[in-house]
Amino acid sequence: MRIQDHPVLGPLPPTPTVTFTFDGVPVQALEGECLAAALWASGIRILRHSFSGRQPRGMYCGVGHCYECRVTVNGVRDRRACLTPVVAGMDVRSQPPDLLEEARPAVGGPVAEGRKPEAAGGADGS
Numbered sequence: 001m002r003i004q005d006h007p008v009l010g011p012l013p014p015t016p017t018v019t020f021t022f023d024g025v026p027v028q029a030l031e032g033e034c035l036a037a038a039l040w041a042s043g044i045r046i047l048r049h050s051f052s053g054r055q056p057r058g059m060y061c062g063v064g065h066c067y068e069c070r071v072t073v074n075g076v077r078d079r080r081a082c083l084t085p086v087v088a089g090m091d092v093r094s095q096p097p098d099l100l101e102e103a104r105p106a107v108g109g110p111v112a113e114g115r116k117p118e119a120a121g122g123a124d125g126s
């Protein structure tokens with residue numbers, strides 16, 4: 001669901017659509033929008049599962065701070081869906097907890113030196 005006529009911004013202008021896949025399922029997006037918006041508009045709320053507790057996680061802050069929206073894009077994991085523009089044909093995957101386990105030295109252990117900020121934990125420490 002998208003806002004078609006915003007009270008301040010006005011009506012949504014005609015915008016071309018592009019298609020990408022999420023876990024192998026085709027998803028329509030408006031050209032230029034971010035992955036999180038396209039997935040949300042398609043009713044997809046769960047983007048990964050937490051390392052601790054295996055709880056479903058999805059978009060939270062929407063501005064790149066919480067890391068809750070991490071997905072794998074074209075084989076590159078830990079891309080923030082709220083900051084990643086949709087590109088036609090991109091392959092987006094949800095992230096199961098085992099991917100996060102590979103990235104961690106140990107539960108509760110120190111973060112490895114040189115680890116990219118993108119691989120850092122989310123708001124729940126996962």
Ligand code: FES
Nearest residue numbers: 060062064067082
């Ligand atoms: S929703 Fe918080 S970083 Fe994407």
